[in-house]
Amino acid sequence: MSHVVIVGAGPAGASLGYLLSRRGIEVTLLERRRDFAREFRGEVLLPGGITALEQMGLKTQLAALPSYAPQTLEIFLNGIPLLSESLNTDSGEEALFKAVSQPALLEMLVAESTNSSSFNLIRGASVKELLRHDGRVAGVRIRVDDAEQELQANLVVGADGRNSVVRKQAGLLAGNATLPMDIVWCKLPCPENWRGVRAYAGRGHLLIAYHTWDDTLQLGWVILKGTFGDLRNRGIEQWVEEMANHVSADFAEHLRTHRDAVQKPFLLNVVADCVDRWSTPGALVIGDAAHTMSPVGGQGINIALRDAIVAANHLVPALAVPEPDGNTLTAALAAIEAERMPEIQEIQTLQAQPPKLLLSNAWWGEPVRRIAAMLLSRPAIRQRAAGRVSAFLYGVTEVQLEV
Numbered sequence: 068m069s070h071v072v073i074v075g076a077g078p079a080g081a082s083l084g085y086l087l088s089r090r091g092i093e094v095t096l097l098e099r100r101r102d103f104a105r106e107f108r109g110e111v112l113l114p115g116g117i118t119a120l121e122q123m124g125l126k127t128q129l130a131a132l133p134s135y136a137p138q139t140l141e142i143f144l145n146g147i148p149l150l151s152e153s154l155n156t157d158s159g160e161e162a163l164f165k166a167v168s169q170p171a172l173l174e175m176l177v178a179e180s181t182n183s184s185s186f187n188l189i190r191g192a193s194v195k196e197l198l199r200h201d202g203r204v205a206g207v208r209i210r211v212d213d214a215e216q217e218l219q220a221n222l223v224v225g226a227d228g229r230n231s232v233v234r235k236q237a238g239l240l241a242g243n244a245t246l247p248m249d250i251v252w253c254k255l256p257c258p259e260n261w262r263g264v265r266a267y268a269g270r271g272h273l274l275i276a277y278h279t280w281d282d283t284l285q286l287g288w289v290i291l292k293g294t295f296g297d298l299r300n301r302g303i304e305q306w307v308e309e310m311a312n313h314v315s316a317d318f319a320e321h322l323r324t325h326r327d328a329v330q331k332p333f334l335l336n337v338v339a340d341c342v343d344r345w346s347t348p349g350a351l352v353i354g355d356a357a358h359t360m361s362p363v364g365g366q367g368i369n370i371a372l373r374d375a376i377v378a379a380n381h382l383v384p385a386l387a388v389p390e391p392d393g394n395t396l397t398a399a400l401a402a403i404e405a406e407r408m409p410e411i412q413e414i415q416t417l418q419a420q421p422p423k424l425l426l427s428n429a430w431w432g433e434p435v436r437r438i439a440a441m442l443l444s445r446p447a448i449r450q451r452a453a454g455r456v457s458a459f460l461y462g463v464t465e466v467q468l469e470v
């Protein structure tokens with residue numbers, strides 16, 4: 068039987084490990100961390116990601132995770148309300164937006180995988196190098212507890228995120244679309260009646276605040292790239308004051324009252340890229356390792372889960388055989404890339420547009436933002452904008468688990 072080594076137990080690697088091992092394929096999932104309780108990472112699940120988990124048979128398990136489904140989306144321009152939409156679906160049964168604890172999600176995925184005897188998770192295992200045999204990737208060299216060892220595999224899947232070692236070692240190259248922003252993430256106590264998501268745009272800033280899974284308020288403050296050093300030097304008080312100057316009066320008061328309670332400020336260096344090729348014989352990259360997603364539209368986890376489904380659809384037939392054939396496997400890897408690329412390209416193109424408009428400090432920035440706001444009040448334009456939002460919510464292509 069085939070042996071697949073998956074590097075990285077983020078949403079992409081943990082879900083692919085679950086899917087392959089459930090079909091009897093030997094999986095070794097390698098995670099360099101000992102636990103998943105790590106710094107703040109993406110925690111937004113949209114219908115595309117929720118459906119992906121449901122297709123995996125994990126609906127009940129997902130419902131049991133710590134989560135919060137915000138009910139409204141309000142958009143403000145220069146502190147003034149511009150738009151207010153319900154986030155409840157017509158049926159009221161499905162959430163359009165769910166904030167889910169990512170550590171809990173990952174622990175659930177690996178716990179479910181351990182029901183398969185063909186699944187093995189090694190925590191604290193850091194991949195250092197790819198091994199090669201006859202021109203193919205044939206395994207990995209790992210370091211666990213200061214000792215190195217080698218693992219042989221029919222396939223190595225790099226699901227090791229934005230700084231992927233597998234991507235580098237396999238020689239997979241990415242073009243980098245520079246985005247003009249970074250994001251400061253932090254948490255605050257949640258105002259009592261805050262049930263939704265608010266986005267405050269204008270004057271070179273974008274601030275997003277939502278009620279999250281641990282009943283705190285998660286803040287993402289989008290700033291111009293390279294300005295965090297200056298912000299940090301000015302200290303947290305000044306920093307919160309700056310945010311308060313960009314929001315509505317009620318929220319400004321909340322920010323000022325709770326400025327000493329800011330938790331876990333963290334800078335996310337925003338990167339967006341995509342490798343030219345997702346595979347080389349014997350190795351494949353998926354998730355952020357293949358295409359690091361900008362945080363615009365909360366796409367990262369959703370896309371990673373959808374990658375895992377498409378990868379499983381093609382890998383199971385190629386690998387669930389006694390003697391896997393190298394050429395069949397190589398064709399399966401190419402098919403995964405071909406199926407996923409259209410969605411990634413379209414989503415990344417859509418993601419690149421709002422920051423350019425919202426953050427521009429050029430003389431034309433403010434007038435253009437005002438015109439955009441005015442246009443958004445017209446039904447035909449809102450319908451067109453809704454089409455773009457729909458790509459973020461549901462994805463662009465049909466993704467259906469078939470194995």
Ligand SMILES: Cc1cc2nc3c(=O)[nH]c(=O)nc-3n(C[C@H](O)[C@H](O)[C@H](O)COP(=O)(O)OP(=O)(O)OC[C@H]3O[C@@H](n4cnc5c(N)ncnc54)[C@H](O)[C@@H]3O)c2cc1C
Binds near residue numbers: 077080192226
């Ligand atoms: C601070 C932050 C905030 C974010 N906010 C959002 C957001 O609001 N919305 C959104 O949609 N997305 C967000 N993202 C992105 C989102 O988290 C990712 O797109 C998503 O997690 C990608 O999943 P993945 O499985 O491909 O990679 P990752 O989640 O990055 O998982 C990769 C895993 O590989 C492991 N690993 C790395 N190198 C090695 C190695 N050499 N050996 C073994 N293991 C290794 C890592 O420890 C990690 O567990 C954010 C990311 C960060 C960093």
